[in-house]
Amino acid sequence: MSFFLEVLTGxxxxxxxxxxVAIGFVxxxxxxxxxxxxxxxxxxxxxxxxxxxxxRGVSFWGAFVLTLLTMAVLAWLIEWLVLRPLVNRSPITLxxxxxxxxxxxxxxxxxxxxxxVHALEIGINDEPYEVFGILLSQFDLFAAAIAGGLVAxxxxxxxxxxxxxxxxAVADDQLAALAVGIHLxxxxxxxxxxAGFVGLVAGMLWGARVGVQFSLSLIVLKALPVLIIGGxxxxxxxxxxxxxxxxxxxLAEVFxxxxxxxxxxxxxxxxxxxxxxxxxxxxxxxxKAIERV
Numbered sequence: 001m002s003f004f005l006e007v008l009t010g011x012x013x014x015x016x017x018x019x020x021v022a023i024g025f026v027x028x029x030x031x032x033x034x035x036x037x038x039x040x041x042x043x044x045x046x047x048x049x050x051x052x053x054x055x056r057g058v059s060f061w062g063a064f065v066l067t068l069l070t071m072a073v074l075a076w077l078i079e080w081l082v083l084r085p086l087v088n089r090s091p092i093t094l095x096x097x098x099x100x101x102x103x104x105x106x107x108x109x110x111x112x113x114x115x116x117v118h119a120l121e122i123g124i125n126d127e128p129y130e131v132f133g134i135l136l137s138q139f140d141l142f143a144a145a146i147a148g149g150l151v152a153x154x155x156x157x158x159x160x161x162x163x164x165x166x167x168x169a170v171a172d173d174q175l176a177a178l179a180v181g182i183h184l185x186x187x188x189x190x191x192x193x194x195a196g197f198v199g200l201v202a203g204m205l206w207g208a209r210v211g212v213q214f215s216l217s218l219i220v221l222k223a224l225p226v227l228i229i230g231g232x233x234x235x236x237x238x239x240x241x242x243x244x245x246x247x248x249x250x251l252a253e254v255f256x257x258x259x260x261x262x263x264x265x266x267x268x269x270x271x272x273x274x275x276x277x278x279x280x281x282x283x284x285x286x287x288k289a290i291e292r293v
Contacts, residue, residue: 226269231284
């Protein structure tokens, strides 16, 4: 029983890392109604900027602030050059724009900071820590605490402030939101900047775990089943979806994998996501009226 709980808890904590990436997708989807394929590249760009500044002698917090400012400038450029000309275009047009944007941001990161792999040290050891007889990773516990604080902060921002109300209005109908005086471009700028901040946090944690490298942008693929299960429009859904994906893939690998030859951790979450699409296509917390691309 203790082994089962250890695998389950380890999976839940690993799922928090997936949730951090999925939250960035949810923010953009709530603002524009489109799946932002460039979120993975934003995670890479933020992590690469941060670690490159640290390697050049900038302090930890100095690099953090400078990276945040860089992501804000990137958000402004995206809003100005890409989103503003595409207001009221179809969701598939916006999706294709973010697809192209993904490769542009990734190429820009490579041009500015180079293509080598960077080790990132954020001062958190990845050593086991015993809780009620269960061995847990200190790093995973730290990541879970960060994700919890981030969700609470975003929950207040988008559920208790005028920005959150405006965000829901824009997600429902952009023309109606413009008609009542909501500044669409300003709202998109704020949301993309916040998504950049979330990308920085996710990039730092993933970079500290696997190293800052260009494959970091591929973690978007891990966020897909999280979004399908949790729902594209809910931050809470991104957290719950991440926990389900993390726990299910670990349990499946340990208890089902040996029966069919192993190696099912990477694709089992997609099987789960397909089942959710069949019985609950809007996810656990998603809006039934969402329009899929």
